[in-house]
Amino acid sequence: MSEAVLTSAENGVLTITINRPEAKNAVNRAVAEGVAAAIEALESDDSLTIGIITGAGGTFCSGMDLKAFLQGELPVVSGKGFAGFVEAPPAKPLIAAVDGYALAGGMEVAIACDLVVANKDAKFGIPEVKRGLAAGAGALLRLPRLIPQRYAMELALTGDFIGAERAAEIGFVNRVVDGSALDGAKELAATIAANGxxxxxxxxxxxxxxxxxxxxxxxxxxxxxxxxxxxxxxxxxxxxxxxxxxxxxxxxx
Structure with missing residues (x-):
């Protein structure tokens, strides 16, 4: 598996870490392929009940790697979409553990997960419209199903960021924690993994x-x-x- 994505398994939980802190964990082809492989491992291993996806270095994910995109590289996997899974999430549950920023495609990675745990200082946003683009990796399709439509509309049309507390208020974030989002996600995952x-x-x-x-x-x-x-x-x-x-x-x- 690529060094751009790291995995570790413990007590029925697979932790998937986007490992490009120098690029704010922006998603390139290597990340997409690495996440796709990790999701396949989660699905195929009967000892695993749930997965967590997070980012290294204090940032969840800043979205698509624009430098790689300008060089003709697409951060997608055929049949699975952006980041290797947003169009085909796993059958097993997946938690997003968000520290720092989850922006653009990074927020869409969180949207594709089943649960979100965020540090209190985390920021979320789909700012594509500020660059004349649209959030095409799932936000426009899924966000109105997760939160009230008018809140989804505001996020999509303004491109503005919201904090973790606000994200929890509108129903996007499950738990807001003072410390590491990964620690909070592992606590939630352990509760789920203890079940049938x-x-x-x-x-x-x-x-x-x-x-x-x-x-x-x-x-x-x-x-x-x-x-x-x-x-x-x-x-x-x-x-x-x-x-x-x-x-x-x-x-x-």
Whole structure:
């Protein structure tokens, strides 16, 4: 895997670090390919329940590497989009741990994640309109589904930045922490990783798909996803562990 992206796994959590601090973790082709490979590792490893994506050196991600772009390099992976995953997020949950700035494509990386933990001094923004561009890596599509439309409209049309507290107020950030966002994200990830992996993955899938279902079909569609969980080994193990007052030993089946 490229040195532009580092990974480490511990207790069911895969941490993915964009490692270009000298470029404020701007996304070039190497980052996109590295993140794509890391996401594939997250998906294929049954010992992993959840991932965290963060940036080295105190900055989350400043967006697309414009120098690389001017040299004809596109920071995308075919079928997966910008940063190697924004068009095809993993089936397993992903947390963005945001220190410093998450701007333009950097904010769109956070948008593509399921949860966001931010340091109190973090800044978010999609300033593309200030350069005559549009936020085409997911912000215009996904942000109105995550926060009230009028707030999404303001961010998109003004290009202005907002702080972590404001981002939490409007429903974009889950947790604001005083210290390292990565430490806060690891705490949240540990809580999730302690749960049944099949149930976690299925719960994410239902929530991600529910707005595409009509009222008449939503119960049947949900059943297709969660039905097998209730007859799984993990479901029996969870019930047994509760009855025996012990920690469950998940098998992922």
């Amino acid at each position: 992996p099949l149930a976690v993955k299925a719960s994410k899938e239902v929530i991600a798909k529910t707005e595409d279902w009509s009222h008449d079909e939503m119960w049947a569609e949900q059943q297709k996803i969660i039905g097998g969980i209730f007859t799984s080994e993990d479901a029996r193990e969870g019930a047994a562990a509760f009855a025996q007052k012990r920690k469950p030993e998940w098998k992922g089946r």
